[in-house]
Amino acid sequence: MSNVPAxxxxxxxxxxVRIEENGTARVGITDHAQAELTDIxxxxxxxxxxxxxxxxxxxxxxxxxxxxxIYSPIxxxxxxxxxxxxxxxxxxxxxxxxxxxxxxxxxxxxAEAETLKSPADYEAGLA
Amino acid sequence: MGFGGWEMPIQYSGIIDEHQAVRNxxxxxxxxxxxxxxxxxxxxxxxxNYLLANNVERLDVGECQYTFLLNQNGGVIDDxxxxxxxxxxxxxxxxxxLIEKDFEWMxxxxxxxxxxxxxxxxxxxxAVQGPLARKVFEAFFGGKYSxxxxxxxxxxxxxxxxxxxxxxxxxxxxxxxxxxxxxxAARVWNDILEKGAQHGIKPCGLGARDTLRLEMCYPLxxxxxxxxRTPLEAGLSIFVDLQKAEFIxxxxxxxxxxxxxxxxxxxxxxKDKSPPPRAHYAIQKNGGKIAEITSGSLSPSLNIGxxxxxxxxxxxxxxxxxxxxIRGKLFAATxxxxxxxxxQ
Numbered sequence: 311m312s313n314v315p316a317x318x319x320x321x322x323x324x325x326x327v328r329i330e331e332n333g334t335a336r337v338g339i340t341d342h343a344q345a346e347l348t349d350i351x352x353x354x355x356x357x358x359x360x361x362x363x364x365x366x367x368x369x370x371x372x373x374x375x376x377x378x379x380i381y382s383p384i385x386x387x388x389x390x391x392x393x394x395x396x397x398x399x400x401x402x403x404x405x406x407x408x409x410x411x412x413x414x415x416x417x418x419x420x421a422e423a424e425t426l427k428s429p430a431d432y433e434a435g436l437a
Numbered sequence: 438m439g440f441g442g443w444e445m446p447i448q449y450s451g452i453i454d455e456h457q458a459v460r461n462x463x464x465x466x467x468x469x470x471x472x473x474x475x476x477x478x479x480x481x482x483x484x485x486n487y488l489l490a491n492n493v494e495r496l497d498v499g500e501c502q503y504t505f506l507l508n509q510n511g512g513v514i515d516d517x518x519x520x521x522x523x524x525x526x527x528x529x530x531x532x533x534x535l536i537e538k539d540f541e542w543m544x545x546x547x548x549x550x551x552x553x554x555x556x557x558x559x560x561x562x563x564a565v566q567g568p569l570a571r572k573v574f575e576a577f578f579g580g581k582y583s584x585x586x587x588x589x590x591x592x593x594x595x596x597x598x599x600x601x602x603x604x605x606x607x608x609x610x611x612x613x614x615x616x617x618x619x620x621x622a623a624r625v626w627n628d629i630l631e632k633g634a635q636h637g638i639k640p641c642g643l644g645a646r647d648t649l650r651l652e653m654c655y656p657l658x659x660x661x662x663x664x665x666r667t668p669l670e671a672g673l674s675i676f677v678d679l680q681k682a683e684f685i686x687x688x689x690x691x692x693x694x695x696x697x698x699x700x701x702x703x704x705x706x707x708k709d710k711s712p713p714p715r716a717h718y719a720i721q722k723n724g725g726k727i728a729e730i731t732s733g734s735l736s737p738s739l740n741i742g743x744x745x746x747x748x749x750x751x752x753x754x755x756x757x758x759x760x761x762x763i764r765g766k767l768f769a770a771t772x773x774x775x776x777x778x779x780x781q
Contacts, residue, residue: 374737
């Protein structure tokens with residue numbers, strides 16, 4: 311069974327968002343997504359200050375077999391990327407909600423988070 | 438995933454984990470999807486020698502060779518292993534996706550004195566590969582048989598049914614492959630896993646099979662080989678005998694050898710950490726596209742991107758620098774010597 315933490319919001323495309331202080335949000339991929347993608351061997355992250363729109367591709371996560379686009383679950387401006395993933399992309403597999411986060415955004419429109427799925431809805435979609 | 442009509446997992450415990458098991462201990466692959474043809478009769482040897490590029494005459498009973506089925510242009514229809522299992526009997530193991538096409542092609546050239554059968558549905562297959570494969574063989578057969586020598590095959594009769602066991606593989610490690618009646622597949626698979634447990638055996642899928650073969654620069658038909666490419670372009674001329682009197686594709690190959698090949702299939706390795714190179718990515722040199730990757734992956738053994746491509750002969754030299762276009766960014770790579778993975 312996939313782990314779906316109760317304190318996060320989820321996108322249909324298997325990304326999670328954690329709303330943090332001062333209008334920022336942290337983004338990663340779900341436990342379900344990392345399990346489906348299998349061994350992650352490379353993560354291509356957005357540039358700092360990149361302006362992203364919800365639902366648009368923002369990063370690429372690569373397993374041995376395939377490259378998969380990651381869609382930003384929320385709009386905003388990139389203010390931090392996870393530096394640990396360059397040398398240890400497998401953190402996305404081992405700790406998808408913690409050390410394996412992808413990037414942080416200054417959120418453009420806080421109301422957008424309300425349109426994302428609740429943990430219960432996301433989990434129901436996995437069944 | 439569906440593969441040539443068989444349901445095959447890409448992975449069990451994970452591609453990298455399975456890959457390392459084969460490099461360091463032992464793994465078992467279900468290769469039941471592969472095709473098996475049997476050619477027998479007084480005309481079988483000469484007939485095969487006309488259809489296949491390597492020289493069947495060189496095989497004693499119990500030996501095998503890697504060879505090609507070529508079209509008239511010298512292009513590769515399929516690459517396969519031919520085993521001589523008797524004075525007048527041969528087992529051919531062909532690629533899953535080509536079973537029908539190969540069989541039709543061979544059937545169309547059938548001669549008097551040859552009995553030719555497609556036994557692909559009858560046989561299941563397992564490949565046990567890795568430095569500890571030999572121990573698994575001993576545990577499985579309980580000392581009743583000794584493992585065949587490298588590139589040799591033995592036929593064991595169990596209740597009148599043939600079990601073929603060959604010291605061959607597609608990983609670059611020691612190992613053996615077994616072909617036996619499909620009705621016994623589940624029992625043999627479970628038994629191999631049970632007997633291999635003490636040696637750390639792991640079930641392995643198509644994903645690890647691909648990374649293991651690519652590190653050895655073994656070509657995959659459909660990716661690295663095609664009807665538009667010859668074995669000379671693929672750098673596999675040692676498996677073609679141009680001294681043979683006659684075989685399909687010979688004239689085209691002789692001509693190509695005289696004129697020289699324009700492209701050669703060569704392996705490359707990324708210089709630094711990069712996204713894994715993959716099939717169909719462009720290869721550039723001096724700002725222009727010179728080739729497309731035929732196979733590419735992260736190498737679990739080297740922990741860097743590797744691949745193969747048909748590079749124009751002028752650049753197909755060891756240590757030549759090339760660039761791989763990955764999503765619009767160029768990453769440096771160098772052409773390497775085969776194999777990319779060398780035994781410690």
